Amino acid sequence: MAAEPMVHVIDDDESARHSLAFLIDCAGLKVRSYESAIEFLKAVPTLDHGCIVTDIRMPEMSGVDLIGRLKALGVTDPIIVITGHADVPLAIQAMKAGVADFIEKPFSDETILAAIRSALARRSDRDQVQAERDQYLDRKATLSQRERDVLEGLVEGRPNKIIAYDLGISARTVEVYRANIMTKMQAGSLSELVRMIMIARLA
Template sequence: MANEPVVHVIDDDEAARHSLEFLVDCAGFKVRPYSSALAFLEAVPEMEHGCIVTDVRMPEMSGIELIGRLKALGISDPVIVITGHADVPMAIQAMKQGVADFIEKPFSDEAILNAIRSALARESDRDRTRMEQQQTLERIASLTQREAEVLEGLVEGHANKVIAYDLAISARTVEVYRANVMAKMQARSLSELVRMVTIARIA
C-alpha cells in the first residue's frame, strides 16, 4: 500500500536496533532503522509518515533533543520514547511536550507493539479529521454569500423564521437556501451539518 504507515526506529545500539526492527517487521509493519538522531533528520525531507520510536540516550543528539527539532520542523508524527530507568523523569517531561508514549527498558515485545499500534491508530484518526476539515472548508467556500449566511444561522441553532427575519428575506426563501446548503455541504441532517462545520473550525 502506497500510504501504509512506517515505523521509524532510531537507536545507536546496533543490536537493540536490529532486534526492534525485526520485531516490528514480523508484526506486519513497514519499518525504517536509523543509527542516530542526525541520520533520521537527514531522511526527514523524504520520510514516509507513520510513527517514530527513539531511544533517549544517544551520542551527538539525544532523543529529547530530537523531539524538539521535529517540533521546530513541524513534524507531527507520534513519537514513542524508549528509556532506561534513570531517564524516566526525562521521558515524563517529554510526554508533557506531546510525546505519544514512553516505554521503560527492559520492555516486552507486546508492550512496544501495543504502543506502536496505539500511536498509529491515533495518527490515523487525526489524518481522517484533517481530511474531513479540508473537505468541509472546501464545501463552505463553494457557498454563495447568502447560502453562507443561512449556514451561519443554522449552525447557531436558529429556526428558519429567525434566519429569515435576520436576513430580511422570507421563510420560504430560507428553505430554498437551506436545501442548497445541505446539498452543497453533503450533509444528511442538520446535526451532521453542525458537526461538520464545528470540526472544520477547530483547525
C-alpha cells in the first residue's frame, strides 16, 4: 500500500509558513514545513513524496533556483509556487520549468487547497502508471531470450510463419513460445500483450 502523501511547505516568512501548514493539516493532509530552500534540499534524500509548495522569493535560494536543483536531483513531486503580484514573471518562468501551478497572493484557503489536491491527484496517477510499468517489466524479465525474440515479432505484428522464418525455427515452435509468453506476461489477448509492452517501453 502506498504511503500517505506529504505536503512540503517552504517559506521564509514564519507566520505565513505556520498558517499554511496549519490550514493543510486541518484539511486532513500530512504536512511538513521548512524555513528555506536550503533546509528543504537537506531533507530530499529522505523525502516523503507528495507535493511541494514553495514561496518564490526567498533569501539564499529562490523558488525558481530550488526548482532547478530539484529537477537535477530527479525529484518528480509536483511543485506549486506561491507568488506576490510583482513576482508573476518569475512564476511564469517557474511554469516553463515544469511546476504544476502558481498561486498569487493573497489567496483563499479553497484556492490553495484545490491546487494541492489537484497536484496530489496527478502524482497518484503517475505513481499508478509507474507501478503498472514496473509490474510489466518484472514479468518481461522472466522471459527467455528466445521468448523475447518471438515477443518482438508479435509486438511488430508479424505472423507466426514470418517470425519462424526470421528466427530459423518452425511455426509450431513459435506457437509454443507464444503460449509461454502469454502465460508469463499474464496477457489474455495479443492486444493486451502489445499494450503491456508499449507501457513497459516507456520506462
